[in-house]
Amino acid sequence: MNKTMMRVVGVILVIATFLLISECAKKEKPILGSGDAASAVYVAPGDYDEFYAFTSGGFSGQLGVYGLPSGRLFKEIPVFSVDPENGYGFNEETKDMLKTSFGHIPWDDSHHPELSQTDGVTDGRWIFINGNNTPRVARIDLKNFETAEIIEIPNSGGNHGSPFITQNSEYVVASTRFSVPIPQADVPIDTYKENFHGTLTFIKVNPDDGHMNIEFQILVPGYDYDLASGGKGPSHGWSFFTSYNTEQANTLLEVNASKNDKDFIAAVNWKLAEKYLAEGKGKTRPGEHYVNRMNHKTHSADSKLNKTVTVLDPAECPGLIYYLPTPKSPHGVDVDPSGEYIVGGGKLAAVVSVHSFSKMLKAIEDEKFIGDAGGIPVLDYDATIAGEVTNVGLGPLHTEFDGKGYAYTSAFITSEVVKWKLGTWEVVDRIPTYYSLGHLMIPGGGSMKPWGKYLVGLNKMTKDRYLSTGPELAHAAQLIDISGEKMKLLLDFPTVGEPHYAQGIPADLVHPNTTKIYELEENEHPYRALSEKEARVERDGNIVHVYMTTIRTHFKPDNIEGIKVGDVVYFHITNLEQDWDIPHGFAVQGARNSELLVMPGATNTLRWEPNKVGVFPFYCTDFCSALHQEMQGYVRVSPKGSKVPLSFN
Amino acid sequence: MIRKTGMILIAALILMNCGGGDSEATKEAAQPKLSPDGLTQEQLKNGVGPIGAFELGPQDDAMVAKGAEIFELKCVACHKVNERLVGPPLSGVTTKRTPAFIMNMILNPDEMVKKHPEVKAMLAEFYVPMTFQNVTEDDARAILEYLRTL
Numbered sequence: 001m002n003k004t005m006m007r008v009v010g011v012i013l014v015i016a017t018f019l020l021i022s023e024c025a026k027k028e029k030p031i032l033g034s035g036d037a038a039s040a041v042y043v044a045p046g047d048y049d050e051f052y053a054f055t056s057g058g059f060s061g062q063l064g065v066y067g068l069p070s071g072r073l074f075k076e077i078p079v080f081s082v083d084p085e086n087g088y089g090f091n092e093e094t095k096d097m098l099k100t101s102f103g104h105i106p107w108d109d110s111h112h113p114e115l116s117q118t119d120g121v122t123d124g125r126w127i128f129i130n131g132n133n134t135p136r137v138a139r140i141d142l143k144n145f146e147t148a149e150i151i152e153i154p155n156s157g158g159n160h161g162s163p164f165i166t167q168n169s170e171y172v173v174a175s176t177r178f179s180v181p182i183p184q185a186d187v188p189i190d191t192y193k194e195n196f197h198g199t200l201t202f203i204k205v206n207p208d209d210g211h212m213n214i215e216f217q218i219l220v221p222g223y224d225y226d227l228a229s230g231g232k233g234p235s236h237g238w239s240f241f242t243s244y245n246t247e248q249a250n251t252l253l254e255v256n257a258s259k260n261d262k263d264f265i266a267a268v269n270w271k272l273a274e275k276y277l278a279e280g281k282g283k284t285r286p287g288e289h290y291v292n293r294m295n296h297k298t299h300s301a302d303s304k305l306n307k308t309v310t311v312l313d314p315a316e317c318p319g320l321i322y323y324l325p326t327p328k329s330p331h332g333v334d335v336d337p338s339g340e341y342i343v344g345g346g347k348l349a350a351v352v353s354v355h356s357f358s359k360m361l362k363a364i365e366d367e368k369f370i371g372d373a374g375g376i377p378v379l380d381y382d383a384t385i386a387g388e389v390t391n392v393g394l395g396p397l398h399t400e401f402d403g404k405g406y407a408y409t410s411a412f413i414t415s416e417v418v419k420w421k422l423g424t425w426e427v428v429d430r431i432p433t434y435y436s437l438g439h440l441m442i443p444g445g446g447s448m449k450p451w452g453k454y455l456v457g458l459n460k461m462t463k464d465r466y467l468s469t470g471p472e473l474a475h476a477a478q479l480i481d482i483s484g485e486k487m488k489l490l491l492d493f494p495t496v497g498e499p500h501y502a503q504g505i506p507a508d509l510v511h512p513n514t515t516k517i518y519e520l521e522e523n524e525h526p527y528r529a530l531s532e533k534e535a536r537v538e539r540d541g542n543i544v545h546v547y548m549t550t551i552r553t554h555f556k557p558d559n560i561e562g563i564k565v566g567d568v569v570y571f572h573i574t575n576l577e578q579d580w581d582i583p584h585g586f587a588v589q590g591a592r593n594s595e596l597l598v599m600p601g602a603t604n605t606l607r608w609e610p611n612k613v614g615v616f617p618f619y620c621t622d623f624c625s626a627l628h629q630e631m632q633g634y635v636r637v638s639p640k641g642s643k644v645p646l647s648f649n
Numbered sequence: 650m651i652r653k654t655g656m657i658l659i660a661a662l663i664l665m666n667c668g669g670g671d672s673e674a675t676k677e678a679a680q681p682k683l684s685p686d687g688l689t690q691e692q693l694k695n696g697v698g699p700i701g702a703f704e705l706g707p708q709d710d711a712m713v714a715k716g717a718e719i720f721e722l723k724c725v726a727c728h729k730v731n732e733r734l735v736g737p738p739l740s741g742v743t744t745k746r747t748p749a750f751i752m753n754m755i756l757n758p759d760e761m762v763k764k765h766p767e768v769k770a771m772l773a774e775f776y777v778p779m780t781f782q783n784v785t786e787d788d789a790r791a792i793l794e795y796l797r798t799l
Contacts, residue, residue: 517783519783520722520723520783521722530722531721531722531723531725531726532725532726533721533725549726551726551727551735552727552735552777552780553735553777554726554735556726576723576726577780578723578780578781578782578783578784579780579781579782579783582780601783625776625777625778626776626777627776627777
């Protein structure tokens with residue numbers, strides 16, 4: 001064998017092998033904590049994200065759905081605010097979802113998404129979210145990503161401490177941020193101390209269908225109740241609520257509610273509450289509230305008004321509630337995955353106080369009380385405290401856990417995530433965020449089983465992080481890798497509205513269960529038209545019902561005559577498609593509400609009150625096929641009193 | 650000789666392509682006579698989908714009635730008997746296509762539209778792809794029975 005030739009062949013083989021190996025290496029997923037941040041968050045075209053992240057919309061009132069690690073926005077689910085993009089809150093079917101004792105409220109401020117749990121693990125069935133301004137809690141079905149139910153919370157002013165869940169979704173809780181006269185009354189504001197109270201509301205969740213009902217409310221002293229967390233494992237059966245303004249100030253709270261060194265975490269024994277209810281200790285009190293539920297057979301909301309609620313008074317229910325003193329105007333309260341530690345975010349204290357559940361039980365047994373507040377026993381701080389985390393940054397607000405023995409606290413003023421160890425309370429790592437970190441989120445956060453791979457920081461200020469868009473900027477979320485010893489910033493991504501809290505869940509627990517279509521055979525909408533044969537127009541006085549069908553690529557009927565100015569026309573559109581991702585839109589000129597976006601197999605109704613004579617087009621708004629531009633029709637509107645007969649094709 | 654061996658080795662290495670996928674080529678090579686679209690003669694005749702070739706028995710009137718009902722609900726928006734609408738007229742379709750082809754077209758339209766040359770040609774003519782209407786195999790069989798009467 002010729003030596004030169006051998007060498008050439010050898011070199012070629014080496015190069016080929018090297019190329020092959022590097023080609024294979026490229027296909028391997030990068031290991032987090034090593035490699036570059038770009039590849040750690042890269043989800044190749046057509047591939048799926050590992051987690052869903054659900055971010056509250058804040059002042060948008062909605063719920064955002066993102067993928068992690070990519071930070072891609074998939075959907076904005078309309079919850080408390082109307083959405084002209086798909087007709088939510090505008091069409092006849094969903095407008096009652098926003099019905100309240102104050103009337104139709106088309107907006108709210110949504111803060112805290114909370115996933116349903118089974119045995120302390122997020123199960124992917126539902127996600128709950130609070131409406132802050134007009135106190136409400138919504139349940140979103142994670143099969144179809146639509147708002148399934150909204151319940152109003154009576155005797156509440158500002159439903160901030162909500163909707164935190166118990167480990168089997170027995171209850172979601174709702175605490176009032178602003179205390180108010182209960183029942184509401186015309187009283188001078190400076191009679192706050194005598195006339196104002198708070199409530200802690202326990203909403204029972206039916207395990208089969210998720211239906212919510214207010215089981216009971218606990219009447220509590222007139223403080224501001226801020227956030228809450230469910231007990232778990234050994235502390236299952238208890239829920240914990242932070243409070244501030246134990247000074248009971250009613251003006252200039254930034255000074256007047258910041259005087260006491262400690263405020264309270266309220267520990268509520270809800271299993272005992274159930275016992276008291278069974279004994280008849282609950283009192284029926286005024287509490288007007290609506291419960292609005294979507295019926296997915298009729299594709300319509302059913303609205304029900306309840307006039308009363310059952311109220312428990314702690315004075316008549318010993319052992320129901322205890323106060324744990326906690327420095328200082330605490331904001332978040334978070335029970336760790338083991339259920340033993342109750343972590344209070346100090347907000348105005350440079351310390352995170354960690355109470356021990358077992359020490360709390362012992363302190364109650366040993367009656368280590370330092371007095372009472374409004375009749376509620378106050379426990380001795382030293383008797384319940386397990387440890388204090390110092391050097392935790394300024395303005396500690398919220399804590400999440402990785403399930404591996406570490407906790408992560410957001411420090412608002414110093415804009416950082418601080419990682420510390422449960423049990424030793426030592427700070428082991430910190431990472432800056434940009435800027436002014438509020439909540440943070442680890443998928444499975446708040447449950448007994450967090451997936452401690454990523455953390456999302458939800459920042460309040462954006463400033464220079466993105467290309468500028470005028471005075472208003474998108475909020476900035478930041479994805480942080482927490483799989484290793486040191487935290488590592490991977491990605492910035494903009495979010496819609498103002499996310500407060502967020503929750504995350506492995507995609508496998510949600511993605512495979514998705515609803516792709518609604519079956520036509522199951523459509524029980526009273527104005528459905530299940531085939532083109534059933535398409536028709538009917539007049540009843542000045543009310544006209546149009547039973548219209550859509551399928552690629554036409555409306556039936558597509559020519560309507562005999563409509564008159566002054567008529568009220570209801571277009572009931574049934575989408576006959578039975579194919580995934582084929583909604584049809586419907587828009588008609590002069591509609592003063594919104595369009596419709598009708599899912600396959602569903603019926604939606606647009607109310608149209610023509611006020612001009614003429615021939616007006618309607619068309620499909622959602623590009624559906626090659627002949628989408630042909631998907632159109634006309635409705636002829638004649639003057640009031642005209643003799644043009646009603647006709648359609 | 651040596652050069653050739655080297656080339657073969659390199660080619661073999663490249664063909665290995667990180668493992669996996671190597672058997673497909675062999676499998677396809679074992680298949681008899683494929684159409685230019687990669688379909689077997691069997692698939693060209695009976696369509697791509699869950700239904701294999703079968704013979705129709707005597708007409709079953711109960712099934713015809715059930716098929717007519719489903720057809721009214723889920724098909725007539727696009728198909729008429731004697732004239733073109735969104736899709737082609739269906740009169741005599743059972744004399745033009747095999748029973749399995751018709752059922753595969755009803756049950757698996759996405760793949761039929763993508764893979765079968767005659768269905769691809771129809772898409773070019775009608776522009777709107779045939780859509781799955783959430784029917785079961787039994788429903789499709791009943792629709793077929795009804796189509797026999799047209």
